[in-house]
Amino acid sequence: MTATLPPVDVVPAASSKRGRRVGGWLPVAPLLVFVAIAFGIPALAMLNGAFTVKDQATGATSYSAANLTDSLQGAYFTALVGSVKLSAVSAGIATVLGLPLAQAVVTSRFRALREAVLTASGVLANFGGVPLAFAFVATLGNAGVLTRHFGLTDKGWSLYSFWGLVIVYLYFLIPLMVLTITPALDGLRSQWREAAQNNGATSVQYWRHVALPVLAPSLLGGLVLLFGSAFAAYATAAAMVGSSVPLVTLQIADAISGNVLVGQENVALALSLDMVLIAGVVMAVYLPLQRRSARWLA
Numbered sequence: 264m265t266a267t268l269p270p271v272d273v274v275p276a277a278s279s280k281r282g283r284r285v286g287g288w289l290p291v292a293p294l295l296v297f298v299a300i301a302f303g304i305p306a307l308a309m310l311n312g313a314f315t316v317k318d319q320a321t322g323a324t325s326y327s328a329a330n331l332t333d334s335l336q337g338a339y340f341t342a343l344v345g346s347v348k349l350s351a352v353s354a355g356i357a358t359v360l361g362l363p364l365a366q367a368v369v370t371s372r373f374r375a376l377r378e379a380v381l382t383a384s385g386v387l388a389n390f391g392g393v394p395l396a397f398a399f400v401a402t403l404g405n406a407g408v409l410t411r412h413f414g415l416t417d418k419g420w421s422l423y424s425f426w427g428l429v430i431v432y433l434y435f436l437i438p439l440m441v442l443t444i445t446p447a448l449d450g451l452r453s454q455w456r457e458a459a460q461n462n463g464a465t466s467v468q469y470w471r472h473v474a475l476p477v478l479a480p481s482l483l484g485g486l487v488l489l490f491g492s493a494f495a496a497y498a499t500a501a502a503m504v505g506s507s508v509p510l511v512t513l514q515i516a517d518a519i520s521g522n523v524l525v526g527q528e529n530v531a532l533a534l535s536l537d538m539v540l541i542a543g544v545v546m547a548v549y550l551p552l553q554r555r556s557a558r559w560l561a
Contacts, residue, residue, distance in 0.1 A: 312532035330533035343537060345509040346494055349425065353432040354489035358482060361440025369448045384438035391435050396502035399431050423504045431499060436489045443488060447481035484552035491545045511538060
């Protein structure tokens with residue numbers, strides 16, 4: 264007697280792969296929907312407003328690049344350059360100061376010190392806005408505690424200036440750099456230093472020829488990240504300097520509120536588009552550097 268096996272449904276390989284592919288997207292579908300609503304709709308509104316020109320006399324609207332042209336001229340362009348300059352200077356200084364601080368934390372024998380510094384860095388990196396401005400005004404402002412104690416006003420010091428803003432920005436950029444570069448420093452293998460020492464290399468030569476070339480992608484990536492963080496900051500500068508230091512975020516706020524000229528809301532959207540384009544360039548530089556760093560330190 265011959266046994267008969269029940270029929271077996273055979274699922275084509277292509278259908279199986281397609282099902283797994285669709286199933287892989289389902290868990291992230293809510294996130295994609297949220298991103299499309301929270302970021303997509305405002306982005307479309309910004310694009311529409313940036314290219315919309317309204318005739319103040321008749322109220323008629325039309326599409327043109329006049330707002331973008333205005334955003335790259337006069338006081339608006341000065342503010343854009345001022346923001347780029349402030350971000351570049353503060354990010355560069357924070358990178359230079361944050362690297363040795365992070366290295367000291369990584370090489371410390373005290374685990375509690377490392378955890379305390381990293382925890383404090385996580386808190387300080389997110390400390391900004393009006394509270395940060397108030398803290399510095401109370402400490403280094405015209406009537407601040409340290410200003411009066413050391414007579415800094417007589418020596419030409421002013422917190423409400425470009426370099427005053429740089430010092431304030433360093434308060435949260437240096438901790439952010441420590442958090443950014445610490446994983447890369449952890450990835451430096453002790454065998455590399457030992458091999459360099461066995462070949463007669465000094466500590467300076469080791470850092471110059473081994474450590475810094477390996478850390479270069481991470482350092483540049485951290486620099487770009489700090490630049491973006493400083494470039495987008497608004498509340499701290501608004502509370503401290505107002506319009507005395509030209510910054511693009513302050514110009515956007517003035518254009519929207521009509522503090523200088525009425526009917527410049529679309530120019531503010533054009534300035535926002537300029538910022539988005541600069542941020543896009545920053546991210547285009549940052550992501551490849553992160554991937555390159557990950558390959559070295561994996």
